Amino acid sequence: MAIPQTNESSLxxxxxxxxxxxxxxxxxxxxxFIEHKMAVAGSIVILIFVIIALGADIISSITGxxxxxxxxxxxxxxxxxxxxxxxxxxENEIEKWSEKNPxxxxxxxxxxxxxxxxxATDGQNPLIGFGTQDxxxxxxxxxxxxxxxxxxxxxxxxxxxxxxxxxxDEVGRDVLIRLIYGTRVSMGVGVMVAIASALIGLxxxxxxxxxxxxxxTALMRITDALLSLPLVPVxxxxxxxxxxxxxxxxxxxxxxxESIVKMFIILCFFSWMTVARLVRGxxxxxxxxxxxxxxxxxxxxxxxxxxxxxxPNVIAPMLVAIxxxxxxxxxxxxxxxxxxxxxxxxxxxxxxxxNNAQEVIYKNMWLTILPGIMILLTTISFNFVGDxxxxxxxxxxxxx
Amino acid sequence: xxxEIILDAKNVKKYFPIKxxxxxxxxxxxxxxxDVTLTVRKGESLGLxxxxxxxxxxxxxxxxxxxxxxxxxxxxxxxxxxxLKGEALRLKRKNIQMIFQDPYAxxxxxxxxxxxxxxxxxxxxxxxxxxxxxxVVELLETVGLKASHINRYPHEFSGGQxxxxxxxxxxxxxxxxxxxxxPVSALDVSIQAQILNLLKDLQKKFNLTYIFISHDLSVIExxxxxxxxxxxxxxxxxxxRDELFKSPQHPYTQALLAAIPRIGEGKKKxxxxxxxEVPSPINPPSGCAFHPRCSQKIDICSKKLPQxxxxxxxxxxxxxxxxxxx
Numbered sequence: 001m002a003i004p005q006t007n008e009s010s011l012x013x014x015x016x017x018x019x020x021x022x023x024x025x026x027x028x029x030x031x032x033f034i035e036h037k038m039a040v041a042g043s044i045v046i047l048i049f050v051i052i053a054l055g056a057d058i059i060s061s062i063t064g065x066x067x068x069x070x071x072x073x074x075x076x077x078x079x080x081x082x083x084x085x086x087x088x089x090x091e092n093e094i095e096k097w098s099e100k101n102p103x104x105x106x107x108x109x110x111x112x113x114x115x116x117x118x119x120a121t122d123g124q125n126p127l128i129g130f131g132t133q134d135x136x137x138x139x140x141x142x143x144x145x146x147x148x149x150x151x152x153x154x155x156x157x158x159x160x161x162x163x164x165x166x167x168x169d170e171v172g173r174d175v176l177i178r179l180i181y182g183t184r185v186s187m188g189v190g191v192m193v194a195i196a197s198a199l200i201g202l203x204x205x206x207x208x209x210x211x212x213x214x215x216x217t218a219l220m221r222i223t224d225a226l227l228s229l230p231l232v233p234v235x236x237x238x239x240x241x242x243x244x245x246x247x248x249x250x251x252x253x254x255x256x257x258e259s260i261v262k263m264f265i266i267l268c269f270f271s272w273m274t275v276a277r278l279v280r281g282x283x284x285x286x287x288x289x290x291x292x293x294x295x296x297x298x299x300x301x302x303x304x305x306x307x308x309x310x311x312p313n314v315i316a317p318m319l320v321a322i323x324x325x326x327x328x329x330x331x332x333x334x335x336x337x338x339x340x341x342x343x344x345x346x347x348x349x350x351x352x353x354x355n356n357a358q359e360v361i362y363k364n365m366w367l368t369i370l371p372g373i374m375i376l377l378t379t380i381s382f383n384f385v386g387d388x389x390x391x392x393x394x395x396x397x398x399x400x
Numbered sequence: 401x402x403x404e405i406i407l408d409a410k411n412v413k414k415y416f417p418i419k420x421x422x423x424x425x426x427x428x429x430x431x432x433x434x435d436v437t438l439t440v441r442k443g444e445s446l447g448l449x450x451x452x453x454x455x456x457x458x459x460x461x462x463x464x465x466x467x468x469x470x471x472x473x474x475x476x477x478x479x480x481x482x483x484l485k486g487e488a489l490r491l492k493r494k495n496i497q498m499i500f501q502d503p504y505a506x507x508x509x510x511x512x513x514x515x516x517x518x519x520x521x522x523x524x525x526x527x528x529x530x531x532x533x534x535x536v537v538e539l540l541e542t543v544g545l546k547a548s549h550i551n552r553y554p555h556e557f558s559g560g561q562x563x564x565x566x567x568x569x570x571x572x573x574x575x576x577x578x579x580x581x582x583p584v585s586a587l588d589v590s591i592q593a594q595i596l597n598l599l600k601d602l603q604k605k606f607n608l609t610y611i612f613i614s615h616d617l618s619v620i621e622x623x624x625x626x627x628x629x630x631x632x633x634x635x636x637x638x639x640x641r642d643e644l645f646k647s648p649q650h651p652y653t654q655a656l657l658a659a660i661p662r663i664g665e666g667k668k669k670x671x672x673x674x675x676x677e678v679p680s681p682i683n684p685p686s687g688c689a690f691h692p693r694c695s696q697k698i699d700i701c702s703k704k705l706p707q708x709x710x711x712x713x714x715x716x717x718x719x720x721x722x723x724x725x726x
Contacts, residue, residue, distance in 0.1 A: 025510050028553070214424060290506035293466055294569065298520050299493040308519075312510045 025312075032392035039388020042381035049378060053184040060177060064159070067181045067348050071162075071172030076364050079167040079175075085160045090132045097156050098127065104149040111149065135160050167366055170356055178348040179370060185349040187326075187378060189260060189333050193267040194325035198318055200268065201275025206314075208276070209283030220280065223273045231270060235332070238266050239341035259344040263336065267329050275321045282314045316393035323386035327379040334375050350375050406577055406609050407440040407463065412472035414455075414462045418682065431681045432458040434633035435472075437708070440577070445603070445610040447624030447641070449617060449656070451678055455633040456613045457501075460579045463611065464496050465489065476577075494524055497570040501582040503562035507554035513540070513565055514550040520572040539568040543598060560591035564598065571602060579611045584619060596623055617660050621645055626713075629653045632689040633681055639714030650716045651696050688719065696720060 034040055052059070060066060074083030085093070098105035109127045131138060131153070138157050142150050166175035208219040239262070286292055286309065295305050330350075336342035337351025338358075345352055350371040357367035413436075415429035432455040440446050448456045461467050463474060465481065474481040476496065484492055500506040507516055517536040521527050527535055537547040543564040554562060563583060570578055580599065584592040596619065602608060614620050620627055621641060628638040629652065637650040648654045655674045676693045679685050685692050691701035700719050708715045709722070 023551075025553075217422070217424065290500040290502055291508040293461075294498065294500065294506050294566070295519065295523075296466060297464055297493055297496070297498045298523055298569070298573065299490045300519070300523050301490065304523065308511075309508055313508070 029316075029389075029392045033388050036384075036388035036391055038384040042384035042388070045377055045381040046385065049183050049187060049381075052180055053187055056177075056180045056184050059180055063177070065162070065174045065177035067173060067178045068346055069173060071168070074162075074164075074168050074172040075170055076360065076367075077164050077168040077172075078364075079165060079366055081164055081167065083162050083164055083168060083172065084135055087132045090160055091128050093156065093160070094128050094131045097153075101149075101152060104152055107147070107149040108153055111145075111147075131157070166370055167364070169353070169367060170360070175353075175367065175370060178353060179350070179374060182348040182350045182353055182371065183374065185260065185343055185347060186330055186333055186351070186375070189263055189267070189343075189349075190326045190330035190378075190382075193264055193271060193329040193333075194322045196264070196268045197272040197325060197329075198275045198322045200272035201277075201321075202279050202314075202318060204272065205276040205279025205281075206283055209280040209287070212284075216280070219276075223276050226270065227273045229270075231332075232335070235266060235270065235336055236339065236341055238269075239263075239336055257347075259342065259347065263333055263342050266336075267332055271325060271329060271332075274325070275318060278317055278321055279314055282317060283310060286310050286313055316389075319393065320386050320390045323382055323389055327382035327386070330375065330378055330382070334371075404442040405439050406442045406477055407438075407611075408475040409436060409438045409463060410473045410475075412436045412438075412459070412462060412474060413470045414458050414467055415470045428682050431633050431684060433462055433469075434681075434684070436630075436633070436635055438628065438635065438638075440609060440611060442576070442609055443603075443607060444625045445612050445623055447620040447627040448611060448613045448630060449615065449620050449627060450630035452615060453678055453681070454630045455681070456615075456630050457581050459630070460498070460581050460611060460613050464498050464579050465493070466498075491524070494520070494573040495575050496577045496579065497573065497575040499563070499566050499570050499578060499580045499583045502586055503559050503566055504554075504586075506566050507562055509554055512551050512553055513557075516554075516565065517550075517568055517572060520569065524573065526573075535572075539572055540565075542571070542602070543568040544594075558591075559587050560595060563587060563591075563595050567595075567598065567602070571606060571608075574606065575608075577609045577611070579613070581613045582615070583612075585614065585616060592619065599623070617656060629656065632679065632684055634689060634717065635708060636690065636718070637714075637716040638708070639710075639716075643714050649710075649714075649721060650690075650718045651694050651720070652690050653716075655695075688717070 071083055071085065071089070073086035073089075077083055105127060109125075112127060112130050130141075135157055139154070142154065162174065164174050164176070166179065169175055169178065204219055204223070208216040292305055292309050295309060300308075333342055333349065334351035334354065337349050338355045340352075340355055343349035343352050345356070353371040354368060357364070357371070361368050412433055413431070414433040415431050417426050418428045418430060419425060420427045434455075436459055438446075448459065450456050458467065462469050465474075465484075469482060472482075476492070481492070507513075511519075514533065514536055517539055518532050521532045521535065533550070536550060540547055540549060545561065545564055545568070549557075549561075554565070557565065563586075566583075583599070584595050587595060599610065600623070603610065610624075612620065612624055614623075624641050626639065627641050627644045628635050629644075629650065630636065631652050637644065637648070637653045644653065645657065648657050652674075659674070674693055679689065679692060685702070687700070687702040687704050688694070688697075688706050691697045694701065698719060704719075706717045706719050706722065708717045710716055
């Protein structure tokens with residue numbers, strides 16, 4: 001074994017600077033993560049869903065679809081069908097149009113009379129009588145004409161029909177746009193619940209792990225007690241609690257998001273325990289790990305040890321727990337909404353879409369299948385991502 | 401080796417409380433280290449040897465103040481080391497360092513070697529940040545690694561290389577005393593020799609003092625100047641290596657030495673082999689803790705605790721020799 005006799009480094013400062021740069025740890029994790037094919041597929045699916053959820057308003061304004069807009073004349077339409085406004089809806093729209101453009105309306109009325117496109121009965125406005133016919137009839141009658149009034153009217157009649165790629169639900173709302181808005185609610189609740197409960201768990205777990213003794217015993221018994229509760233019945237009871245009576249929470253809520261805030265609070269309360277146990281366990285074992293002892297003998301402060309050694313080693317299992325937790329939260333949200341206790345209509349969520357569809361499960365299967373597929377896809381994707389992360393962040397499995 | 405005493409431990413005890421039940425009632429103690437008195441001279445290598453669970457690692461960790469001693473005093477270079485607290489202890493720590501048994505657990509898996517070896521300087525704010533990398537490279541080369549290893553992670557190294565990194569970290573702050581807690585027991589035999597030689601070379605170069613904890617008698621024989629034999633939290637015999645290996649006096653030491661397999665001795669029957677298990681440190685036997693397993697026990701052994709006694713720096717705690725030293 002040769003040991004250099006001098007204490008001088010054989011390298012100059014310049015050479016040292018040229019040494020290969022350290023691969024940052026996140027890059028190692030990333031390289032391992034992309035080896036897990038299903039996890040990559042899962043993250044792509046999640047990414048697409050996130051983009052859709054964030055862009056829901058843009059999609060709505062481009063397509064003209066409105067998740068709240070009902071049309072009782074077009075209930076339970078099959079996928080790829082086109083709906084038309086009912087007579088009174090058309091009448092309303094035409095009246096609005098005439099009020100806005102009185103000259104064009106008069107011009108068009110005269111035009112209809114001249115060409116006798118519509119034989120009005122007494123007292124009937126020929127314009128409304130003409131316009132409320134089937135859209136196909138109306139467009140055929142004025143297709144070849146070309147004037148300011150007619151072109152404007154053509155634009156109006158176009159809005160009378162809507163293409164429903166995924167059909168319509170029990171009150172004639174478009175299923176596609178409701179699924180898109182549902183993505184926002186369901187994934188939003190899922191991700192927020194997972195992150196918030198991870199933070200609660202981190203706090204409880206690290207306090208228990210650091211201080212040990214009676215604090216640890218007390219906190220862990222509470223955790224065990226909550227874990228031992230049968231979740232679904234408790235969630236059902238809690239979902240029936242009226243949070244409006246609590247002033248602190250009332251300030252957070254607007255009437256339209258009440259059920260979402262409530263869902264969030266209830267799910268958070270019941271999903272921090274796994275993370276708390278995980279963090280406590282990691283910190284307990286880290287406290288006795290030799291590299292922590294070595295840092296201590298070097299004279300490191302407690303804060304240095306926590307920030308430099310404990311935190312990076314706890315954050316990795318926490319990331320895994322968060323990604324697995326998202327899938328669970330989405331499932332719970334869907335389950336509660338399905339039971340009619342979660343997100344309240346008219347706000348769309350995958351769970352309450354399923355709830356609304358249960359009466360027509362045989363007749364209009366797509367209403368149950370579509371939200372079901374969404375739930376399945378997201379949950380599976382998050383689980384695969386969690387799985388991939390777990391493999392990637394485990395230092396023992398690191399290979400190059 | 402000078403006669404200057406660098407570490408002087410008197411009557412050091414380390415008990416771990418056993419707590420039971422919901423209210424964590426104190427029901428007993430694990431007496432891991434029970435009344436150990438020990439001096440370490442500057443520049444020597446003191447071996448601590450004993451069976452698993454005899455408290456040698458706990459003693460090491462207590463001497464370095466990873467554990468607070470339950471009782472007793474530890475003086476480091478004439479200064480009370482037990483009374484130090486907080487910031488004063490933190491600053492004093494750089495004079496005593498430790499090398500741990502498991503080289504796989506003693507390096508943070510999420511830090512590069514450079515980050516690990518820069519840490520001592522960052523903690524004590526030694527050297528300009530720009531000079532630290534140069535110093536780290538020096539350290540790496542001192543322990544026989546390459547400068548190009550600086551940006552790698554611990555998982556890219558073998559056990560022997562990792563132990564070299566741990567040694568580099570331990571000598572970074574130029575300590576006077578290094579406690580080696582079974583530094584080679586997790587390594588292959590060929591690597592063991594390299595690491596031991598490296599430790600020897602560093603001792604000469606930096607005038608280091610070692611407390612060398614091991615259960616491997618041949619490693620102790622190769623490495624140490626003086627040897628202390630521990631049994632159930634107590635030192636039963638302490639003396640220079642040559643004397644202790646040539647004429648072991650405590651029956652426990654005799655049994656330990658007899659159990660070393662020697663090449664060329666054939667199937668010689670081991671006469672003084674140990675039988676039975678190490679008793680529980682929660683309720684150690686009365687009198688001499690070794691008496692239930694001792695082949696030469698006499699009446700007094702189970703009644704009264706023998707004290708370390710003897711001349712010439714060779715001391716033993718055994719009633720068989722009590723008459724020799726009135």
